[in-house]
Amino acid sequence: MFFPYIKDIASTEITTLSINHTIGEAIQTMIKSDHRSIVIIDGHFNHILLAQDILTLNSDELDLDLPISEAVIHRLPKINQEKNILDAIHYLQEPIEYIATTDDEGNLVGLLSHSDLINSTDPEILMESYTIGDVVKSQKNDIWVKSTDSTEFVLKKMKQSDKDCATVIEDGIPVGVFTIKDVLRLYRDHNDIQLPISNYMTQPVEVLTASSSVKQAIEFIKSKPFKRLIVVNLEQQMIGMILQKELISLAYNNWSSIMKQHQQELFEINHLLSEQADRYKHLAAFDPLTKLYNRYKFIELYATESLAMQQRQHAMSIIMIDIDYFKKINDEYGHNTGDDVLRITAETLKKPIRNVDIVCRWGGEEFIVLLPTVDEQQAMLIAEKLRLAIEQETFPQGLRVTASLGVCEAQDDEGLEEVVSRADYALYQAKKQGRNRSVLFKQ
Structure with missing residues (x-):
């Protein structure tokens, strides 16, 4: 090879x-x-x-x-x-x-x-039977908005989610995309961000069907200057996105498989590939700064825990956590101190929770905790423990760090996107009420 x-x-x-x-x-x-x-x-x-x-x-x-x-x-x-x-x-x-x-x-x-x-990457070495739908079917973390949503709202969602693209959806069908290139033009031209996103989105949208193979996806993305593919079903309704790095992962795993078939002849290369595969698996699951699970791993774990809780008819809750005034910390004390705050906060969050609870870095200064067998009232008690633990923790340069928390209980058959949306709303209410507090989502 x-x-x-x-x-x-x-x-x-x-x-x-x-x-x-x-x-x-x-x-x-x-x-x-x-x-x-x-x-x-x-x-x-x-x-x-x-x-x-x-x-x-x-x-x-x-x-x-x-x-x-x-x-x-x-x-x-x-x-x-x-x-x-x-x-x-x-x-x-x-x-x-x-x-x-x-x-x-x-x-x-x-x-x-x-x-x-x-x-x-040579498409011939990729798994032709492995479809793009298999890759994106469990991914619900990309940003979907409506054409009537204000541009300001979309920018805020992109910023909060640390995403460089939002897909504009109408009746489940992608009708436009708003990428970082559109953001640059928006700033350059001093456009009104109160206007609907339909004024600035790129259209039409080029898509790939979920039944397409990885080989076809590689060939498609080679022919287009895209960082991502929008994947739809046969009715042209959006399923999700797949990023270039995910295609790289698939290609690389297949390289490893082929190398193992030539172990005698290519032993040294195969050993290198095995080492790199282990590192890449770790990268795919953990945030390198805080050593917590990352968003992609949390999505996988949530799906597993959600199914288990439904089968056993147990409650399950999540807590969204956002460090208060984190940008101010970065601006006044530098990003190294900001990184220290994130690392210490991560360690602090792990102390009051159970072994079965799952804590991850959601993105930026946001964390999320999954609490199996815990209803909303119990979750509020845990949230307060976490909030107080952060408030009482010792941080560099004598910093007093606090956090705002949003709590909600997952409903039956509710996807992660919906649960996170409700917890995020509760978090917004916590900030609106003065920060350094926990708020339970209420209908």
Whole structure:
């Protein structure tokens, strides 16, 4: 089997800007170059500014004259362009989807992305019988909105969920998408975010049916400049999305299977693949910062626990937790302190709960706790224990950290999306009532 060199698959079309340029210039450059990222040159270091990071700066009036240094920029890992593609796989554990490729002198010569990895994958080695519907059928964490929803509402949902795309749905059918590119144009043109999202969404929507094979999905995404596929059933109703990284995972697992059939001849490569597979499994289940389960693993665990609770006719509840004024902590004390706060909060949340309870990092400064066999009244007592534990915890630099919590009990046959929506509403009420409190969702 042929494993290409990094130099054969990395993109050499790099858009760069000095760190002294403004956010407005960065947005304009992204739109002009049709790139979702820009390499930021800062002396001997290379960073990357992602279009998604522009969204985190969203406010009532985004100041386009702010320097790029005010945005969240990420240090780029490096790999020599003469390395093999297998040497790059462990970089998939990094939260950034880009790797700087360098020559022997360490000079930047290209960028390696998930897209490049997808485009280097031979579709013939993929499982033709494995359908896209099998991948997305349990995933309910993408953002679905209506065409009449305000743009401000959609931006808020994208920001809260840490997503760079929302799908506009009417009667279950996708009629438009609102991506980070649309967000950039929105900011550049100073458009009115009170208007319905239908004014700014991209349409029509290109979709793939759930019965399509992984091979067909790979070929489709190769032919389109997409980071994700929208998957529909035969009635054209949306089922969900599949990301490039999920396709990479499927392709990589199949590589491992093929290598095992040639164990004698390719023992060293097979050993490397086995090690990387273990790392990737861990990456797929755990948040690297807090060591808690991540959102994808929580979705899987919720489905299992929900079925078990229904069969045994037991109650089940969830608690949504959001650290109060977390952005202020990052702004005043720096992101390293912010990361410390997240790690300590994660450890604090694990102490008062039972072994059967499940706690995960939902995204950003949000956490979620699943409580099997617990009704809403019991869940409120647990929520208060968690809130007090956080309030009384010792944090760096003498910080006093508090959290707001939303509690709700899952109903029979209710999907995770609906439960989270109700818990999120209770969390919103907790913040509205002054923060540092627990609120139970009430009909």
